[in-house]
Amino acid sequence: MxxxxxxxxxxxxxxxxxxxxxxxxxxxxxxxxxxxxxxxxxxxxxxxxxxxxxxxxxxxxxxxxxxxxxxxxxxxxxxxxxxxxxxxxxxxxxxxxxxxxxxxxxxxxxxxxxxxxxxxxxxxxxxxLRPIAEMQMQLIEAQMALERDYETQREYDTRYRVLSEATRDAFVFVGTRSGRVIDANPAACTLLGVARADLIGSAFSQEFDGRRRAEFVETLNLRAMDNAAEPIEAEARRSRTPVRIVATAFRAAGEPLILCRLDAAETQGAGTGEMAETLRAFFEEGVDAIVFTEPDGTILTANESFLGLADAPQVASVKGRSLGDYLVRGSVDLRVLVENATRSGQMRMFATKLAGEYGAQISVEISATYLSDRVHPCIVFVIRDASRLEGVRKPGVAVSDDAMRSVMELVGSATLKDIVAETTDVVEKMCIETAVELTRNNRVAAAEMLGLSRQSLYVKLRKYGLLSRDGGHD
The missing domain is CATH 3.30.450.20 (PAS domain)
Known part of the structure; x- marks a missing residue:
């Protein structure tokens, strides 16, 4: 030993x-x-x-x-x-x-x-010891990766919770197979009249009167798979509120789920229904042309007056096209209208010309309103025929009384030629400033609107000291 x-x-x-x-x-x-x-x-x-x-x-x-x-x-x-x-x-x-x-x-x-x-x-x-050191390094890297994934998951979960609490839209997540509520936001709980703790885990069908669980789940699945399906009409059992359920199918972590968006169905009284019918009649029979478009100017629908101005045979021929196709200056005018309506909500009395299907041109005045408080925002254009007004309007640009007095004060101290030249410069500067403002300082669009080349516009901008404005872009 x-x-x-x-x-x-x-x-x-x-x-x-x-x-x-x-x-x-x-x-x-x-x-x-x-x-x-x-x-x-x-x-x-x-x-x-x-x-x-x-x-x-x-x-x-x-x-x-x-x-x-x-x-x-x-x-x-x-x-x-x-x-x-x-x-x-x-x-x-x-x-x-x-x-x-x-x-x-x-x-x-x-x-x-x-x-x-x-x-x-x-x-x-x-x-x-290198194999052990390498294994330890791999374990450390794996642990760090898990920590990063955990932090990322926490970040996404926090974003989801904040969005769920802040949004006014009511939504509920439902299991496709079980038909039970997986999660719901406070707006949905308020609409259904139930506490979130009581709603989660319960059968979604029991929150509505006259709904059997198996049939309700089957209806949700069928509507979720059809994008064009109509919403499900139901009445909340606790709050007695009529609701519309829009179902969307998706899969998360391999589990099929249904997102149910709940909208409170508006109870239409006699006055409300009558107003809706009146507005519809005004749209269809009104004298002024009315066009509903997407935020980018794509036409959703138009009334008969617009079809008459555009020489279009039916609504289907204009639906899906850009409103700029019917304006003489095309995308230039459309961009001015859309950008100003989107920025400020409205734009009034924009003078331009409308081009019909066969090339005929007509002077019009366009007002635009941006409707942003809808599920699908849109822009409403009211187009008025201004060709009859051109005959009664005085030629030239209207000048205010103050401007007229300033011009009159020059009489005697300057020649007629100098007075006319100075007045022309004032009007020209006003027109250029207006075009630049309407196009939000887009020099290319302003030049097209004024009928000038880009070089000519830059020369005039430099002449009137307008070239140094910030935000100008081509």
Whole structure:
């Protein structure tokens, strides 16, 4: 029995081993084996043939082992050598980091063994720790990735909760198979007259009168799969509020769900219904042309008066087309109308010309109103025929009394030619300022509106000191 508690081999149980075979055994039993003197000089280096990650280390032989260790590993080696020099012994392994004078290093865990006749030589048998270090690094990276995913999930969950609390739209998430409520926002709870804690987990069908669970779930699934389906009409059992349910199917984390948007059905009284009929009659039979468009100017519908101005045979021929197709200046006028209506909500009395299907042009005045408080915002254009007014209007630009007095004051102090030139400059500057303002400082659109080239417009802008305005774009 040794001092470490290890049993000796029985005498004669182990045969004599040749040096070359002993070296092979040692190299195989460890990833890296180093034989050193008590002073730290490397006598031999044995590398496991099946572990060539270290490369060839024969050039270490004859060197001081401290030269191939990092600075933080050298004190550990010194302590071991000092212990063995004083006659002590230690079975505790030591982790040392090797470096070869390059930008890379590798950790090895060594066990120290006395060898030789007098124990003056040490055998260091090492295990490469890089696979463990790489595994630890992968675990750390995986943990960091999980932390990032967790933070991202928390961020999305917070956004969803804030949106759910802040929106005025009522919505409920329902399981496709079970028909039970997965989640609901406060607006939906208020509309249904039930607390959120009582609603979540319960059957959605029980919140409405006369609805059987199986039939209701089947109806929800069918309506959710058909984008053109009509909303489901129902009455909330607790609040007695008529509601319309718009179902949308989707899948989250592999589970099919239905998003049910709830809209309170407006109870139309006699006065409300009569007003709706009156407005519809005004739209269909009104003298002025009325056009409903998307926010980008695509026509949704138009009345008979507009069809008459545009020489269009029926509503289907104009529906889906851009309103700019019927304006002489096309997208220039449409952009001015849409941008101003969207920005301020309204635009009044915009003078332009309408071009019919066969090229006929007619002077019109257009007013636009942006309806933003709808599920699908739209712009309403009221177009009035102004061709009859052109005959009774006086030619030229109307001048205010103050401007007229200013011009009259020039009589006697300037020639008629100078007075006319100055008045022309004033009117020209007013027209350019108006065009730039209507197009929101879009110089290309303003030039098209005024019938000028871009170069001519820039010359006049520079002439009247309007070129330095901020925000101008081509």
């Amino acid at each position: 040794t001092s470490r508690g290890t049993k000796y081999w029985n005498s004669g149980a182990v045969p004599l081993i040749a040096p070359e075979m002993l070296g092979e055994i040692i190299a195989t039993a460890s990833d890296l084996a180093i034989v050193i003197s008590l002073e730290g000089r490397i006598l031999s280096v044995l590398v496991n043939a099946g572990h060539r990650a270290h490369g060839q280390l024969d050039h270490w032989e004859g060197c001081d082992i401290r030269d191939v260790l990092t600075e933080d590993s050298q004190p550990k080696l010194e302590a071991k050598l000092r212990l063995f020099a004083e006659g002590g012994d230690s079975a505790r392994p030591v982790e040392l980091n090797h470096t070869d004078g390059k930008s890379w290093d590798f950790p090895v865990r060594y066990s120290f063994h006395r060898i030789g006749p007098n124990g003056g030589v040490l055998l260091m048998m090492g295990r490469d």
